[in-house]
């Protein structure tokens with residue numbers, strides 16, 4: 001057993017309690033081995049500052065994002081309506097998620113289907129915690145490290161969140177270095193639009209290699225990101241380039257958790 | 263009335279008439295699109311139009327090209343004041359009608375000349391970038407001979423028009439200097455002043471130069487006006503409404519198809535009586551997604567006509583950069599070319615004519631639309647706020663929902679999502695396992 005404290009909505013409901021915020025884990029965060037580490041890191045932070053949160057657990061289902069981007073609007077709306085029924089039944093008001101795709105879909109596409117919540121990405125949530133003094137970040141092992149941030153398309157361009165992730169990195173006392181293509185000009189990792197789930201079309205190169213090469217050009221100690229799919233793509237890229245010892249890929253939540261020895 | 267005035271009025275009237283006729287066709291074609299309500303948030307739209315279309319905010323993301331473009335654009339707008347004078351002179355048979363403004367007039371013409379030179383130089387640099395430096399952005403499969411020539415014609419025309427303007431002023435000054443009748447003294451202009459001497463002092467040949475440059479300039483402008491509807495240069499007009507009617511929602515937000523919503527709602531609430539509501543007028547789409555241009559909204563069609571073929575979208579597209587077939591510029595150009603074809607078909611054969619072709623497959627292949635990562639780099643880069651991504655998604659919707667032609671891996675994730683609520687084959691019951699691992 002782990003020492004994570006995680007309550008499901010069903011348990012909360014049974015105990016007559018309400019969470020401050022619902023943590024939407026997402027499919028990658030629930031099932032992908034690498035992304036599960038991000039999930040756990042984020043929960044460790046939530047636990048450490050005593051946030052009263054809940055998860056849907058087995059009642060959570062895919063937001064429908066990959067179906068929608070692939071063009072399967074039926075399946076998307078079926079998924080969305082199902083999730084909205086559950087979220088509304090639990091009277092959820094605020095949602096935090098570690099996946100920019102879930103973030104974008106619930107925040108932007110659910111309201112029209114009857115699901116209206118305040119939705120934040122975990123980078124924004126963590127920044128809030130720091131801003132109101134609940135969370136202090138030490139920097140720890142990342143002090144002075146060269147860190148670059150890969151903007152997830154669905155966080156950056158799609159929703160204009162560029163600063164929260166960068167402020168978190170700066171809180172680590174790390175040296176934030178930008179890639180040539182960053183922020184609104186950021187370059188995709190190659191996973192979005194349901195590309196994650198199929199072979200790429202014929203071309204000269206894989207998109208994640210192009211992006212990894214760009215990141216490695218500035219010789220960072222760490223490539224930071226805030227998306228489980230970017231995580232897969234960048235990790236694969238670094239592996240393929242045989243740079244695993246020099247350059248690590250971490251999610252923002254992992255950076256904060258590690259620096260605080262959680 | 264002088265014969266020249268009559269000729270001028272006839273030319274002017276036919277230019278306006280022809281232009282109106284062709285623009286009406288463009289508007290008719292745009293209206294072939296499906297309805298879409300963009301009448302909301304007027305203040306925000308106006309601000310956006312001022313910033314992006316008038317203020318060229320997205321052009322200067324690339325400072326060099328952006329700066330030159332602003333020069334050409336300023337020149338275009340401001341020199342139009344001069345064109346107004348030329349038109350009035352032409353109709354009334356006057357010469358330099360506005361010269362009564364005196365020193366202000368002199369200031370105006372002087373600044374027009376400076377602008378004219380800046381425009382001329384900018385256009386020459388643009389020409390060199392395309393034809394000598396051969397920037398990668400200006401090539402690509404979609405940049406066939408017509409789009410390339412179109413761009414060059416525009417640049418050459420601008421250079422010729424500006425040269426005519428300056429030569430005209432030089433001849434005018436020379437005529438003033440020799441005290442020729444009709445040529446009001448307005449002084450020597452900053453640029454054309456340099457060429458005055460070279461033109462000599464022969465009155466009749468000077469008048470010939472001055473008059474022919476005057477006519478060349480204005481006929482050039484009339485022709486250029488009528489070239490617009492056939493050219494990417496139409497963006498000088500359409501950029502404004504196109505930016506005004508931009509999508510204001512976050513870039514990541516795709517529209518929820520309302521036709522699908524109705525069916526899904528029924529499935530979730532089977533008791534709801536589908537006939538309870540008063541019968542709505544039949545606005546149901548004939549198909550899900552888009553197979554041909556008439557399946558898009560009018561805004562998507564307006565995008566296609568507004569496309570400047572600048573290739574900024576394609577130059578940042580991750581699929582294109584890594585050698586895939588997809589090019590968002592091609593998506594926009596194909597949409598427009600097909601729309602023009604459909605419009606011409608209607609003109610020739612009436613509304614119901616079906617040429618058996620469609621945008622999907624006859625113009626755009628499956629391979630292209632499947633390569634998109636929906637990263638929004640193209641929409642971010644587009645200086646006129648086009649949305650190639652929405653076109654791609656609508657084509658995908660048709661492919662997936664109407665033809666069930668998903669790549670096999672996608673069929674797999676769809677099945678998984680239906681069965682176990684995740685794109686992968688993991689049981690929903692295991693969704694919380696992460697909690698106890700490690």
Ligand code: SF4
Pocket residue numbers: 575578579580581582588589590633634635636637638639640641650651654
């Ligand atoms: S959204 Fe699609 S077409 Fe546009 S830049 Fe990204 S991959 Fe290319």
Ligand code: SF4
Pocket residue numbers: 568569570571572573574575576590591594643644645646647648650
């Ligand atoms: S869609 Fe926009 S960015 Fe792309 S070529 Fe056309 S005008 Fe340029």
